[in-house]
Amino acid sequence: MSEEEKKNELLEICEAGDRERLQTYFSEHEPIDIAQETEEWDSEDLQKLTSLMEEDDLAYLMEQAEDKQRIRLARTLDNKRLLVAFGYMQKDDIVDMLSDFPIGRRKDVLNLMKAGDRKIITDLLNYPDDSAGGIMTTQYIALREDLTLSDALKKIREIGARSEVIETIYVTNSAGQLTGSADLRDLLSEPEDHLLRDIEDTHVITVRPEEDQEEAAHLVSKYDLKSIPVVSNTNRILGIITVDDVIDVIQEEANEDMLQMAGVSGEESLDTSLAESIRLRLPWLLVNLATAFLASFTVKAFESTIAQVVALSATMTIVTGMGGNAGSQTMSILVRDLANGDISWDKAKKPLFKEILLGLVDGAACGLVTGIIVWLVYGNAWLGVIIFIAMIGNLVVSGTFGFLVPVVLKKLHADPAISSSIFVTTATDVLGFFIFLGLAKAFLSKLI
């Protein structure tokens, strides 16, 4: 069956109001695929779909759908049905959805909740979206250390179905503080009358709720964890962050770095509105415009030289263009490596020296090719020599600045991904023009 037919099938079912066929369809397809399929539907068709669905299927669909789509789905439900669906959902997903709701409806829904649930959700809503607290779930297993393994297993049978992770059980003391974690494998294989205390691993890596989600993701990835507990300053467990949420964070942050290096916000995507795109992109362009003028004024300072040797105007952009390219190469490697931690000045010396050497070698190679072509095209060997030297000079500049700018920005606690390129481009443009045109001016008599 083609994509097109599949879409039509679901739409047909909704038009026909055929509950039974819809249930079959749901059992045969993954919720995420259905969520993506219905992204293009208008509200009327969505309404037909949700009115035919059971609340548990609605819950799975909303859990898997993108932010925008789940809000559209929620809009087709009255508060009563929404609450029933919430009953099947993870708390962190409910919080995610509610934080995108208009304030009025959010209040209404919170008021209709049971007091216990409302307390949990309201607490979670207080953490910023991109903090550890903002992405944690409260569905985990924490048991007292004085439980026997057989009692612990009994509890796990009861509450396991509602918790996101069961391979790791968190262990607490009588004051409710986290003392360690136990592996379900050990619970299953050790003697039943042992206590959790006997099998717990007291070396648990934790994260605080106010910490950046990126830090939590970094820990999970570094230590190959299945989940990481979020604890208060008194070491009480507040929630856990699971590995599927960590994957989302890692993808988000990696994409953000890539986009920011090009002057785009991580928030932007293909379906961002025109007005929003202008707001997000124009400021960056205007900042770049300032650096473009810096470069332009450098050229302007040499206008009298260019007036005498007009060939300079066509060749100078080769030098700055190549400097820009080589600069982004160095810069990208630095931004990537700095994302995984700081770099000390001690350790920086050797790779910086390498980048400078690399600038010399690559500059000589590119400069040689350029010099020969320029010589042949313009019939002036001196022009070829000058562009050869300028190319080496500017590729050394690009290696140096491509390396130092991200390192210094990181030291100043600025994000190297965001503003490195502006400084590196300025350096390679301004110094590139300066070196080439300066040399041309010095040897002007040879060029005329």
Place this chain on the structure above:
Amino acid sequence: MSEEEKKNELLEICEAGDRERLQTYFSEHEPIDIAQETEEWDSEDLQKLTSLMEEDDLAYLMEQAEDKQRIRLARTLDNKRLLVAFGYMQKDDIVDMLSDFPIGRRKDVLNLMKAGDRKIITDLLNYPDDSAGGIMTTQYIALREDLTLSDALKKIREIGARSEVIETIYVTNSAGQLTGSADLRDLLSEPEDHLLRDIEDTHVITVRPEEDQEEAAHLVSKYDLKSIPVVSNTNRILGIITVDDVIDVIQEEANEDMLQMAGVSGEESLDTSLAESIRLRLPWLLVNLATAFLASFTVKAFESTIAQVVALSATMTIVTGMGGNAGSQTMSILVRDLANGDISWDKAKKPLFKEILLGLVDGAACGLVTGIIVWLVYGNAWLGVIIFIAMIGNLVVSGTFGFLVPVVLKKLHADPAISSSIFVTTATDVLGFFIFLGLAKAFLSKLI
């Protein structure tokens, strides 16, 4: 204790040959941290460390260490100790290590293995590093569908300790083919005399061993899986890929995209050798040199115009520079969005139209600022008007090419991250110079 002192502590222990203190040290520190600490050590100190260690600790250390460091560690061990350590390690990690070994030692180690292990390892070694087969582990739980839940639990107690994932149990038929998966939660809570067949979910997402690791990672991330089974063409389960390996793949691939957009290979890092960096980066620079010449020849075609109005040479780079910046903005968003799947021509029309409109608006804004400054600096209003129009034109060019180039490359099954920027830059440079200088030539009389 400072970082420096911690390093000294471990070194001191090794110098003193104090096995007991070493064991305490290992129980108090994570293997990954110890692995990173010892990266700077010389082989002699490493030798001292490993000679004092138990084989199980050696195994955890090698599992967590970076590729290079674990080879250095292995080099300090004779084959006999290495095999004992392998006994504590996951098969996929052993394969990773062996594939980095010199061929001679790899053969020796394989020959010393038990026949069963050798067969598994040799099979795994045959899959490319970056394929699903290359990153899968053979330590998983697969049970026959006609087992009762109590028998299944008994098996899990026995083999669970050696398998990477126990939350998901894979279910096979009598022919060994994968029929579904069972959740450990259900095994624990359903009546003991039920069969695995009764609780299995027959809707399992699988991947083939020859598939790209990126595809496997994409599936795990999309469907929020804890692991994904790798199956043969007869649907026999060969291994599983776990979520911690998926995180590594996702980080690798996201970094690769970022680096490739800047013309750097994903293999390169700060400690790549000079010769290797030249080999990896110079070809890209030479390709860029060709496009730089294309732009240069465009300018050359207008030399007579520039000779008469030398101000053009200082101002023309503003137009192309801004086009380049706006082009990378559009391109980065496309590369990111295309990484998550294709875009159909149908869906492309609206966002392409938006990018063109955005080029008009951003171009008008930047062009206005530029036009006014140029007018004031050069005292010629016509030059201001020409650069205003050229800026709009070139930002429309950059929106169009920044959008179409990645989309077309994807359609042609090329990686948009690798070569988009070369085409987009060529377009914005060549057309940027052409529009600006062409307008200047047309209105030359107003500029002199």
